[in-house]
Amino acid sequence: MDRENKRRIYLDNGATTRTDPRVVEAMLPYMTAEYGNASSLHSFGVKARDAMEKARATIANAIHAKPSEIIFTSGGTESDNLAILGFVSANKGRGNHIITTRFEHPAVLNTCKHLESEGFRVTYLPVTREGIVGLEELEMAITDRTVLVSIMHANNEIGSIQPLDRIADVCKSKSRGICLHSDAVQSFTKLPIDVSKTRVDMLSMSAHKIHGPKGVGALYLREGVKINRLVFGGHHERDLRPGTENIAGIVGFAKAVELMNRTEIASMTKLRDMLIRGIMEGVSDVVLNGSQSERLCNNVNISFKYVEGESLLLSLDAEGIAVSTGSACSSRSLEPSHVLLSIGLRPEMAHGSLRFTLSRFTTEEEIDHVLEVLPRVVKRLRDISPLKGG
Amino acid sequence: MYSKRVIEAFTNPHNVGVLEDADGIGEVGNPVCGDIMKMYIKVRDGRIVDIKFQTFGCAAAIATSSMITDLAKGKTLEEAEKITRNDVAESLDGLPPIKMHCSNLAADALHKAIEDYRKKQTEKRLVKSLDKNI
Numbered sequence: 421m422d423r424e425n426k427r428r429i430y431l432d433n434g435a436t437t438r439t440d441p442r443v444v445e446a447m448l449p450y451m452t453a454e455y456g457n458a459s460s461l462h463s464f465g466v467k468a469r470d471a472m473e474k475a476r477a478t479i480a481n482a483i484h485a486k487p488s489e490i491i492f493t494s495g496g497t498e499s500d501n502l503a504i505l506g507f508v509s510a511n512k513g514r515g516n517h518i519i520t521t522r523f524e525h526p527a528v529l530n531t532c533k534h535l536e537s538e539g540f541r542v543t544y545l546p547v548t549r550e551g552i553v554g555l556e557e558l559e560m561a562i563t564d565r566t567v568l569v570s571i572m573h574a575n576n577e578i579g580s581i582q583p584l585d586r587i588a589d590v591c592k593s594k595s596r597g598i599c600l601h602s603d604a605v606q607s608f609t610k611l612p613i614d615v616s617k618t619r620v621d622m623l624s625m626s627a628h629k630i631h632g633p634k635g636v637g638a639l640y641l642r643e644g645v646k647i648n649r650l651v652f653g654g655h656h657e658r659d660l661r662p663g664t665e666n667i668a669g670i671v672g673f674a675k676a677v678e679l680m681n682r683t684e685i686a687s688m689t690k691l692r693d694m695l696i697r698g699i700m701e702g703v704s705d706v707v708l709n710g711s712q713s714e715r716l717c718n719n720v721n722i723s724f725k726y727v728e729g730e731s732l733l734l735s736l737d738a739e740g741i742a743v744s745t746g747s748a749c750s751s752r753s754l755e756p757s758h759v760l761l762s763i764g765l766r767p768e769m770a771h772g773s774l775r776f777t778l779s780r781f782t783t784e785e786e787i788d789h790v791l792e793v794l795p796r797v798v799k800r801l802r803d804i805s806p807l808k809g810g
Numbered sequence: 811m812y813s814k815r816v817i818e819a820f821t822n823p824h825n826v827g828v829l830e831d832a833d834g835i836g837e838v839g840n841p842v843c844g845d846i847m848k849m850y851i852k853v854r855d856g857r858i859v860d861i862k863f864q865t866f867g868c869a870a871a872i873a874t875s876s877m878i879t880d881l882a883k884g885k886t887l888e889e890a891e892k893i894t895r896n897d898v899a900e901s902l903d904g905l906p907p908i909k910m911h912c913s914n915l916a917a918d919a920l921h922k923a924i925e926d927y928r929k930k931q932t933e934k935r936l937v938k939s940l941d942k943n944i
Contacts, residue, residue: 728844730868731820734812738821747844747868756844768841804826804872806848806864807841 551580578710579719632676836922
Protein backbone atom coordinates (compact mmCIF):
# COMPACT_ATOMS: atom_id res chain seq x y z
CA MET A 421 0.00 0.00 0.00
CA ASP A 422 1.18 3.52 -0.70
CA ARG A 423 2.27 4.80 2.64
CA GLU A 424 2.50 8.40 1.51
CA ASN A 425 -1.21 8.61 0.82
CA LYS A 426 -2.22 6.97 4.03
CA ARG A 427 -3.75 8.91 6.84
CA ARG A 428 -1.18 9.58 9.56
CA ILE A 429 -1.83 10.25 13.23
CA TYR A 430 0.95 11.81 15.25
CA LEU A 431 0.88 10.94 18.96
CA ASP A 432 4.54 11.48 19.76
CA ASN A 433 4.36 15.12 20.82
CA GLY A 434 6.56 14.40 23.83
CA ALA A 435 9.37 13.85 21.31
CA THR A 436 8.60 16.92 19.26
CA THR A 437 5.61 18.81 17.92
CA ARG A 438 4.48 20.15 14.59
CA THR A 439 5.58 23.77 14.30
CA ASP A 440 2.39 25.80 14.34
CA PRO A 441 1.86 27.56 10.99
CA ARG A 442 1.33 30.82 12.89
CA VAL A 443 4.76 30.32 14.45
CA VAL A 444 6.32 29.77 11.04
CA GLU A 445 4.62 32.90 9.79
CA ALA A 446 5.98 34.93 12.70
CA MET A 447 9.49 33.59 12.07
CA LEU A 448 9.75 34.12 8.32
CA PRO A 449 10.39 37.88 8.28
CA TYR A 450 13.38 37.35 10.55
CA MET A 451 15.01 35.17 7.92
CA THR A 452 14.09 37.05 4.78
CA ALA A 453 13.69 40.75 5.65
CA GLU A 454 14.88 41.46 9.18
CA TYR A 455 17.82 39.10 9.12
CA GLY A 456 20.23 41.39 10.98
CA ASN A 457 22.62 40.38 13.73
CA ALA A 458 21.22 41.55 17.07
CA SER A 459 24.67 42.84 18.03
CA SER A 460 24.88 45.20 15.05
CA LEU A 461 24.33 48.94 15.48
CA HIS A 462 22.52 49.61 12.19
CA SER A 463 18.78 49.43 11.62
CA PHE A 464 18.94 45.73 10.68
CA GLY A 465 20.57 44.97 13.99
CA VAL A 466 18.15 47.17 15.91
CA LYS A 467 15.13 45.39 14.38
CA ALA A 468 16.58 42.01 15.30
CA ARG A 469 17.42 43.13 18.82
CA ASP A 470 13.97 44.64 19.34
CA ALA A 471 12.32 41.42 18.23
CA MET A 472 14.54 39.39 20.52
CA GLU A 473 13.84 41.59 23.54
CA LYS A 474 10.11 41.48 22.89
CA ALA A 475 10.33 37.69 22.74
CA ARG A 476 12.36 37.62 25.96
CA ALA A 477 9.68 39.64 27.72
CA THR A 478 6.96 37.28 26.46
CA ILE A 479 8.77 34.23 27.78
CA ALA A 480 9.64 35.92 31.08
CA ASN A 481 6.04 36.98 31.48
CA ALA A 482 4.82 33.41 31.02
CA ILE A 483 6.58 32.40 34.25
CA HIS A 484 6.36 35.78 36.04
CA ALA A 485 10.09 36.39 35.71
CA LYS A 486 12.01 39.50 34.69
CA PRO A 487 13.17 39.61 31.07
CA SER A 488 16.76 39.91 32.31
CA GLU A 489 16.39 36.51 33.93
CA ILE A 490 15.87 34.72 30.59
CA ILE A 491 18.88 33.37 28.69
CA PHE A 492 18.27 31.97 25.23
CA THR A 493 19.93 28.66 24.39
CA SER A 494 19.74 26.02 21.69
CA GLY A 495 17.17 23.97 23.62
CA GLY A 496 16.42 21.90 26.68
CA THR A 497 19.63 19.90 26.70
CA GLU A 498 21.81 22.99 26.57
CA SER A 499 19.72 24.71 29.22
CA ASP A 500 20.14 21.73 31.55
CA ASN A 501 23.87 21.63 30.94
CA LEU A 502 24.31 25.38 31.37
CA ALA A 503 22.30 25.31 34.61
CA ILE A 504 24.07 22.39 36.24
CA LEU A 505 27.63 22.69 34.94
CA GLY A 506 27.48 26.50 34.97
CA PHE A 507 26.28 26.58 38.56
CA VAL A 508 28.77 24.14 40.06
CA SER A 509 31.60 25.83 38.18
CA ALA A 510 30.66 29.25 39.62
CA ASN A 511 30.08 27.94 43.12
CA LYS A 512 33.17 25.85 43.74
CA GLY A 513 34.09 25.73 47.37
CA ARG A 514 30.49 25.89 48.60
CA GLY A 515 30.16 22.12 48.47
CA ASN A 516 30.38 19.17 46.13
CA HIS A 517 27.08 17.38 46.66
CA ILE A 518 24.25 17.36 44.09
CA ILE A 519 20.81 15.82 44.48
CA THR A 520 18.73 14.72 41.52
CA THR A 521 16.32 11.85 40.78
CA ARG A 522 16.61 8.47 39.14
CA PHE A 523 14.20 9.36 36.39
CA GLU A 524 15.55 12.63 35.04
CA HIS A 525 15.99 13.26 31.34
CA PRO A 526 19.42 12.12 30.08
CA ALA A 527 20.40 15.81 29.71
CA VAL A 528 20.39 16.05 33.51
CA LEU A 529 21.29 12.46 34.36
CA ASN A 530 24.36 12.28 32.15
CA THR A 531 25.50 15.75 33.19
CA CYS A 532 25.39 14.60 36.82
CA LYS A 533 27.22 11.38 35.93
CA HIS A 534 29.89 13.47 34.27
CA LEU A 535 30.24 15.54 37.45
CA GLU A 536 30.63 12.35 39.48
CA SER A 537 33.66 11.52 37.36
CA GLU A 538 34.97 15.00 38.23
CA GLY A 539 34.76 14.28 41.95
CA PHE A 540 31.25 15.47 42.79
CA ARG A 541 28.93 13.34 44.91
CA VAL A 542 25.50 12.83 43.43
CA THR A 543 22.41 11.41 45.15
CA TYR A 544 19.80 9.96 42.78
CA LEU A 545 16.50 10.08 44.67
CA PRO A 546 14.05 7.23 44.22
CA VAL A 547 10.50 7.95 43.08
CA THR A 548 7.21 6.35 44.04
CA ARG A 549 5.30 3.81 41.98
CA GLU A 550 3.36 6.78 40.60
CA GLY A 551 6.54 8.56 39.61
CA ILE A 552 6.62 11.27 42.28
CA VAL A 553 9.73 12.21 44.22
CA GLY A 554 9.39 12.05 48.00
CA LEU A 555 9.97 15.20 50.05
CA GLU A 556 11.19 13.19 53.02
CA GLU A 557 13.76 11.44 50.89
CA LEU A 558 14.90 14.83 49.61
CA GLU A 559 15.12 16.23 53.15
CA MET A 560 17.12 13.23 54.27
CA ALA A 561 19.53 13.40 51.34
CA ILE A 562 20.53 17.01 52.04
CA THR A 563 23.91 17.48 53.73
CA ASP A 564 25.88 20.62 54.54
CA ARG A 565 27.85 19.94 51.34
CA THR A 566 24.72 20.04 49.13
CA VAL A 567 24.86 22.92 46.67
CA LEU A 568 22.41 22.00 43.97
CA VAL A 569 19.14 20.10 43.60
CA SER A 570 17.88 19.29 40.09
CA ILE A 571 14.41 17.79 39.86
CA MET A 572 12.28 17.82 36.72
CA HIS A 573 8.87 19.49 36.81
CA ALA A 574 7.06 16.78 34.85
CA ASN A 575 8.51 13.53 33.65
CA ASN A 576 8.95 13.21 29.91
CA GLU A 577 7.97 9.54 29.68
CA ILE A 578 5.19 9.06 32.21
CA GLY A 579 4.06 12.66 32.63
CA SER A 580 4.09 12.60 36.42
CA ILE A 581 4.14 16.08 37.96
CA GLN A 582 6.52 16.84 40.80
CA PRO A 583 5.55 19.09 43.73
CA LEU A 584 7.95 21.84 42.70
CA ASP A 585 6.66 24.35 45.27
CA ARG A 586 7.28 22.04 48.18
CA ILE A 587 10.59 20.84 46.74
CA ALA A 588 11.66 24.49 46.61
CA ASP A 589 10.53 24.98 50.21
CA VAL A 590 12.72 22.08 51.33
CA CYS A 591 15.71 23.51 49.45
CA LYS A 592 15.25 26.95 51.01
CA SER A 593 14.16 25.97 54.54
CA LYS A 594 16.44 26.32 57.56
CA SER A 595 18.23 29.11 55.64
CA ARG A 596 19.93 26.47 53.57
CA GLY A 597 19.84 28.38 50.34
CA ILE A 598 20.41 25.32 48.22
CA CYS A 599 20.07 26.16 44.54
CA LEU A 600 17.13 24.47 42.81
CA HIS A 601 17.09 23.72 39.10
CA SER A 602 14.14 22.16 37.33
CA ASP A 603 13.90 20.74 33.84
CA ALA A 604 10.52 22.14 32.81
CA VAL A 605 10.80 21.16 29.16
CA GLN A 606 7.67 19.01 29.19
CA SER A 607 5.60 21.17 31.54
CA PHE A 608 6.35 24.67 30.27
CA THR A 609 3.06 26.34 29.25
CA LYS A 610 1.14 23.15 30.09
CA LEU A 611 1.40 23.72 33.83
CA PRO A 612 1.36 27.10 35.53
CA ILE A 613 4.79 28.17 36.72
CA ASP A 614 5.19 31.32 38.78
CA VAL A 615 8.78 31.96 39.84
CA SER A 616 7.65 34.91 41.97
CA LYS A 617 5.98 32.35 44.23
CA THR A 618 7.84 29.08 43.61
CA ARG A 619 11.37 29.45 44.85
CA VAL A 620 13.04 27.70 41.95
CA ASP A 621 16.34 29.27 40.82
CA MET A 622 16.77 27.85 37.35
CA LEU A 623 14.28 26.44 34.84
CA SER A 624 14.99 24.77 31.50
CA MET A 625 12.55 25.37 28.66
CA SER A 626 12.33 24.36 25.04
CA ALA A 627 10.40 25.64 22.02
CA HIS A 628 9.87 22.53 19.92
CA LYS A 629 7.77 20.75 22.54
CA ILE A 630 5.14 23.49 22.33
CA HIS A 631 4.75 23.89 18.56
CA GLY A 632 7.77 26.17 18.31
CA PRO A 633 10.85 25.49 16.18
CA LYS A 634 13.64 23.05 17.03
CA GLY A 635 17.01 24.42 18.07
CA VAL A 636 15.85 27.08 20.52
CA GLY A 637 15.20 27.05 24.23
CA ALA A 638 15.79 29.15 27.30
CA LEU A 639 17.13 29.03 30.81
CA TYR A 640 15.44 31.05 33.50
CA LEU A 641 18.17 32.21 35.88
CA ARG A 642 17.00 33.91 39.05
CA GLU A 643 18.60 37.29 39.69
CA GLY A 644 21.60 36.90 41.99
CA VAL A 645 22.28 33.25 41.13
CA LYS A 646 25.79 32.91 39.76
CA ILE A 647 26.62 30.59 36.91
CA ASN A 648 29.62 30.39 34.57
CA ARG A 649 29.51 30.16 30.81
CA LEU A 650 30.29 26.81 29.22
CA VAL A 651 31.50 28.09 25.87
CA PHE A 652 33.60 31.15 25.08
CA GLY A 653 32.97 33.89 22.58
CA GLY A 654 31.31 37.28 22.44
CA HIS A 655 29.21 39.12 24.99
CA HIS A 656 25.81 37.73 24.05
CA GLU A 657 23.19 36.74 26.64
CA ARG A 658 24.84 38.49 29.59
CA ASP A 659 28.19 36.88 28.72
CA LEU A 660 26.71 33.53 29.69
CA ARG A 661 25.85 32.12 26.30
CA PRO A 662 28.00 33.51 23.50
CA GLY A 663 27.08 33.12 19.84
CA THR A 664 24.91 35.08 17.42
CA GLU A 665 21.34 34.77 18.60
CA ASN A 666 18.88 32.65 16.65
CA ILE A 667 16.44 35.51 16.14
CA ALA A 668 13.91 33.69 13.96
CA GLY A 669 13.92 30.78 16.40
CA ILE A 670 13.56 33.07 19.40
CA VAL A 671 10.66 34.94 17.76
CA GLY A 672 9.04 31.58 16.96
CA PHE A 673 9.54 30.41 20.54
CA ALA A 674 7.77 33.49 21.89
CA LYS A 675 4.95 33.11 19.37
CA ALA A 676 4.51 29.48 20.48
CA VAL A 677 4.28 30.62 24.09
CA GLU A 678 1.69 33.26 23.19
CA LEU A 679 -0.44 30.68 21.40
CA MET A 680 -0.70 28.23 24.29
CA ASN A 681 -4.00 28.65 26.10
CA ARG A 682 -6.18 27.10 28.73
CA THR A 683 -8.87 25.91 26.35
CA GLU A 684 -6.55 23.62 24.50
CA ILE A 685 -5.08 22.29 27.73
CA ALA A 686 -8.61 21.37 28.81
CA SER A 687 -9.22 19.77 25.44
CA MET A 688 -5.99 17.75 25.58
CA THR A 689 -6.88 16.60 29.09
CA LYS A 690 -10.26 15.42 27.88
CA LEU A 691 -8.77 13.50 24.94
CA ARG A 692 -6.04 12.08 27.20
CA ASP A 693 -8.65 10.67 29.57
CA MET A 694 -10.67 9.35 26.67
CA LEU A 695 -7.61 7.51 25.37
CA ILE A 696 -6.71 6.09 28.78
CA ARG A 697 -10.27 4.93 29.43
CA GLY A 698 -10.60 3.50 25.93
CA ILE A 699 -7.43 1.44 26.24
CA MET A 700 -8.24 0.22 29.74
CA GLU A 701 -11.67 -0.89 28.58
CA GLY A 702 -10.72 -2.13 25.12
CA VAL A 703 -7.54 -4.10 25.85
CA SER A 704 -7.03 -6.67 28.62
CA ASP A 705 -3.89 -6.95 30.76
CA VAL A 706 -2.75 -3.34 30.59
CA VAL A 707 -1.30 -1.05 33.24
CA LEU A 708 -1.28 2.76 33.27
CA ASN A 709 2.22 3.99 34.14
CA GLY A 710 2.53 7.17 36.19
CA SER A 711 0.00 9.01 38.28
CA GLN A 712 -3.72 9.27 37.54
CA SER A 713 -4.14 12.70 39.07
CA GLU A 714 -0.68 14.28 38.93
CA ARG A 715 -0.32 13.86 35.21
CA LEU A 716 0.59 16.13 32.29
CA CYS A 717 -2.41 17.04 30.16
CA ASN A 718 -1.04 15.31 27.06
CA ASN A 719 0.66 12.14 28.38
CA VAL A 720 -0.57 8.56 28.26
CA ASN A 721 1.87 5.76 29.10
CA ILE A 722 0.64 2.20 29.18
CA SER A 723 2.28 -1.23 29.48
CA PHE A 724 0.77 -4.09 27.50
CA LYS A 725 1.46 -7.49 29.06
CA TYR A 726 2.91 -10.28 26.89
CA VAL A 727 4.00 -8.03 24.03
CA GLU A 728 7.06 -5.98 23.27
CA GLY A 729 6.96 -2.25 22.64
CA GLU A 730 8.95 -2.00 19.45
CA SER A 731 6.70 -4.58 17.79
CA LEU A 732 3.70 -2.55 18.93
CA LEU A 733 5.24 0.71 17.74
CA LEU A 734 6.06 -0.65 14.28
CA SER A 735 2.66 -2.32 13.94
CA LEU A 736 0.96 0.98 14.78
CA ASP A 737 3.32 2.81 12.42
CA ALA A 738 2.22 0.48 9.65
CA GLU A 739 -1.29 1.77 10.40
CA GLY A 740 -0.08 5.36 10.23
CA ILE A 741 -0.05 5.91 14.00
CA ALA A 742 3.14 7.36 15.51
CA VAL A 743 3.90 6.70 19.19
CA SER A 744 7.02 5.90 21.26
CA THR A 745 8.05 3.09 23.59
CA GLY A 746 10.20 2.52 26.66
CA SER A 747 11.38 -0.79 25.28
CA ALA A 748 15.11 -1.40 25.01
CA CYS A 749 14.65 -2.40 21.40
CA SER A 750 13.78 1.07 20.23
CA SER A 751 16.65 2.66 22.06
CA ARG A 752 20.25 2.07 21.13
CA SER A 753 20.96 0.38 24.41
CA LEU A 754 19.84 -3.02 25.57
CA GLU A 755 18.21 -1.61 28.67
CA PRO A 756 14.54 -0.75 28.94
CA SER A 757 13.57 2.78 29.97
CA HIS A 758 15.27 3.93 33.18
CA VAL A 759 12.11 5.89 33.98
CA LEU A 760 9.88 2.81 33.94
CA LEU A 761 12.40 0.81 35.96
CA SER A 762 12.58 3.66 38.48
CA ILE A 763 8.85 3.37 39.20
CA GLY A 764 9.32 -0.31 39.94
CA LEU A 765 8.10 -1.83 36.69
CA ARG A 766 9.42 -5.31 35.94
CA PRO A 767 11.66 -5.26 32.84
CA GLU A 768 9.16 -7.24 30.76
CA MET A 769 6.46 -4.67 31.55
CA ALA A 770 8.84 -1.84 30.70
CA HIS A 771 9.57 -3.57 27.38
CA GLY A 772 5.85 -3.63 26.66
CA SER A 773 5.17 0.07 27.18
CA LEU A 774 3.84 2.66 24.79
CA ARG A 775 3.76 6.42 25.22
CA PHE A 776 1.06 8.42 23.45
CA THR A 777 1.57 12.18 23.68
CA LEU A 778 -1.11 14.55 22.42
CA SER A 779 -0.96 18.08 21.08
CA ARG A 780 -3.24 20.96 20.18
CA PHE A 781 -3.73 19.33 16.80
CA THR A 782 -4.95 15.99 18.20
CA THR A 783 -8.63 15.39 17.44
CA GLU A 784 -11.29 13.22 19.00
CA GLU A 785 -11.64 11.40 15.71
CA GLU A 786 -7.95 10.50 15.82
CA ILE A 787 -8.28 9.09 19.32
CA ASP A 788 -11.30 7.06 18.17
CA HIS A 789 -9.27 5.67 15.30
CA VAL A 790 -6.39 4.69 17.60
CA LEU A 791 -8.83 2.95 19.92
CA GLU A 792 -10.17 1.03 16.97
CA VAL A 793 -6.77 -0.08 15.65
CA LEU A 794 -4.91 -0.73 18.90
CA PRO A 795 -6.83 -3.78 20.24
CA ARG A 796 -6.36 -5.56 16.91
CA VAL A 797 -2.62 -4.81 16.83
CA VAL A 798 -2.13 -5.98 20.41
CA LYS A 799 -4.12 -9.15 19.75
CA ARG A 800 -2.06 -10.06 16.69
CA LEU A 801 1.18 -9.78 18.67
CA ARG A 802 -0.24 -11.60 21.67
CA ASP A 803 -1.24 -14.45 19.38
CA ILE A 804 2.43 -14.78 18.41
CA SER A 805 3.68 -14.48 21.99
CA PRO A 806 4.55 -17.54 24.10
CA LEU A 807 3.92 -15.56 27.28
CA LYS A 808 0.20 -15.12 26.81
CA GLY A 809 -1.53 -17.90 28.69
CA GLY A 810 1.82 -19.59 29.24
CA MET B 811 16.24 0.93 10.10
CA TYR B 812 14.84 -2.45 9.02
CA SER B 813 15.05 -4.01 5.55
CA LYS B 814 11.88 -4.52 3.54
CA ARG B 815 12.15 -8.25 4.10
CA VAL B 816 12.29 -7.86 7.89
CA ILE B 817 9.17 -5.72 7.83
CA GLU B 818 7.46 -8.25 5.54
CA ALA B 819 8.31 -11.19 7.78
CA PHE B 820 7.31 -9.19 10.86
CA THR B 821 3.99 -8.11 9.36
CA ASN B 822 3.08 -11.53 7.93
CA PRO B 823 5.09 -14.12 9.81
CA HIS B 824 4.95 -17.75 8.64
CA ASN B 825 4.41 -20.80 10.84
CA VAL B 826 3.19 -19.02 13.95
CA GLY B 827 1.79 -21.17 16.75
CA VAL B 828 2.23 -24.35 18.72
CA LEU B 829 2.71 -27.96 17.57
CA GLU B 830 0.80 -29.93 20.17
CA ASP B 831 2.54 -33.20 19.28
CA ALA B 832 6.01 -31.68 18.76
CA ASP B 833 8.96 -34.06 18.71
CA GLY B 834 11.30 -31.36 19.94
CA ILE B 835 10.89 -27.96 21.62
CA GLY B 836 13.56 -25.29 21.99
CA GLU B 837 13.22 -22.14 24.09
CA VAL B 838 15.71 -19.26 24.28
CA GLY B 839 15.88 -15.75 25.72
CA ASN B 840 14.22 -14.25 28.78
CA PRO B 841 11.65 -11.55 29.47
CA VAL B 842 14.21 -9.30 31.15
CA CYS B 843 16.12 -8.72 27.92
CA GLY B 844 12.87 -8.50 26.01
CA ASP B 845 13.05 -11.55 23.73
CA ILE B 846 11.68 -15.07 24.18
CA MET B 847 11.43 -17.61 21.39
CA LYS B 848 9.86 -21.04 21.46
CA MET B 849 10.43 -23.37 18.50
CA TYR B 850 8.45 -26.57 17.92
CA ILE B 851 9.54 -29.25 15.43
CA LYS B 852 7.96 -32.38 14.02
CA VAL B 853 10.48 -34.90 12.66
CA ARG B 854 9.95 -37.83 10.26
CA ASP B 855 12.83 -40.00 8.99
CA GLY B 856 15.41 -37.47 10.13
CA ARG B 857 13.67 -34.58 8.36
CA ILE B 858 11.83 -31.56 9.80
CA VAL B 859 8.35 -32.02 8.36
CA ASP B 860 6.66 -29.30 10.38
CA ILE B 861 7.85 -26.35 12.44
CA LYS B 862 6.08 -23.60 14.37
CA PHE B 863 7.18 -20.77 16.64
CA GLN B 864 6.00 -18.37 19.31
CA THR B 865 7.94 -15.19 19.97
CA PHE B 866 7.77 -12.34 22.44
CA GLY B 867 10.06 -9.61 21.17
CA CYS B 868 10.81 -6.84 18.75
CA ALA B 869 10.20 -6.85 15.00
CA ALA B 870 13.62 -8.43 14.39
CA ALA B 871 12.88 -11.24 16.83
CA ILE B 872 9.58 -12.05 15.11
CA ALA B 873 11.04 -11.73 11.60
CA THR B 874 14.03 -13.99 12.33
CA SER B 875 11.69 -16.57 13.92
CA SER B 876 9.53 -16.62 10.82
CA MET B 877 12.55 -16.81 8.53
CA ILE B 878 14.14 -19.74 10.29
CA THR B 879 10.95 -21.78 10.07
CA ASP B 880 11.01 -21.20 6.31
CA LEU B 881 14.69 -22.15 6.11
CA ALA B 882 14.36 -25.27 8.26
CA LYS B 883 11.13 -26.77 6.93
CA GLY B 884 11.83 -29.91 4.87
CA LYS B 885 15.52 -30.00 5.78
CA THR B 886 17.27 -32.95 7.38
CA LEU B 887 18.31 -32.43 10.99
CA GLU B 888 21.96 -32.30 9.89
CA GLU B 889 21.17 -29.58 7.36
CA ALA B 890 19.04 -27.65 9.86
CA GLU B 891 21.76 -27.78 12.46
CA LYS B 892 24.07 -25.98 10.04
CA ILE B 893 21.76 -22.95 9.70
CA THR B 894 23.51 -20.07 11.45
CA ARG B 895 22.41 -16.71 12.82
CA ASN B 896 24.17 -15.15 9.86
CA ASP B 897 22.16 -17.25 7.40
CA VAL B 898 18.97 -15.97 8.98
CA ALA B 899 20.14 -12.36 8.90
CA GLU B 900 21.30 -12.68 5.28
CA SER B 901 17.99 -14.18 4.19
CA LEU B 902 16.33 -11.06 5.63
CA ASP B 903 18.72 -8.74 3.75
CA GLY B 904 20.54 -7.97 6.98
CA LEU B 905 19.66 -6.74 10.46
CA PRO B 906 20.66 -3.52 12.24
CA PRO B 907 23.99 -4.17 14.05
CA ILE B 908 22.49 -3.96 17.54
CA LYS B 909 19.85 -6.55 16.64
CA MET B 910 22.44 -9.07 15.42
CA HIS B 911 23.23 -9.89 18.99
CA CYS B 912 20.05 -9.41 20.99
CA SER B 913 17.22 -10.40 18.69
CA ASN B 914 18.82 -12.93 16.38
CA LEU B 915 18.12 -15.95 18.58
CA ALA B 916 16.02 -17.97 16.15
CA ALA B 917 18.93 -20.23 15.07
CA ASP B 918 19.66 -20.95 18.72
CA ALA B 919 16.01 -21.85 19.32
CA LEU B 920 15.99 -24.22 16.35
CA HIS B 921 19.23 -25.91 17.45
CA LYS B 922 17.82 -26.34 20.93
CA ALA B 923 14.66 -27.91 19.52
CA ILE B 924 16.80 -30.40 17.53
CA GLU B 925 18.87 -31.10 20.63
CA ASP B 926 15.65 -31.72 22.56
CA TYR B 927 14.45 -34.07 19.82
CA ARG B 928 17.71 -36.07 19.90
CA LYS B 929 17.61 -36.29 23.68
CA LYS B 930 14.08 -37.61 23.60
CA GLN B 931 15.03 -40.15 20.91
CA THR B 932 17.94 -41.40 23.02
CA GLU B 933 15.64 -41.71 26.00
CA LYS B 934 13.11 -43.64 23.90
CA ARG B 935 15.83 -46.01 22.68
CA LEU B 936 17.04 -46.51 26.23
CA VAL B 937 13.54 -47.32 27.41
CA LYS B 938 13.11 -49.73 24.48
CA SER B 939 16.37 -51.58 25.16
CA LEU B 940 15.55 -51.74 28.85
CA ASP B 941 12.15 -53.24 28.00
CA LYS B 942 13.87 -55.83 25.82
CA ASN B 943 16.27 -56.83 28.56
CA ILE B 944 13.54 -57.30 31.12
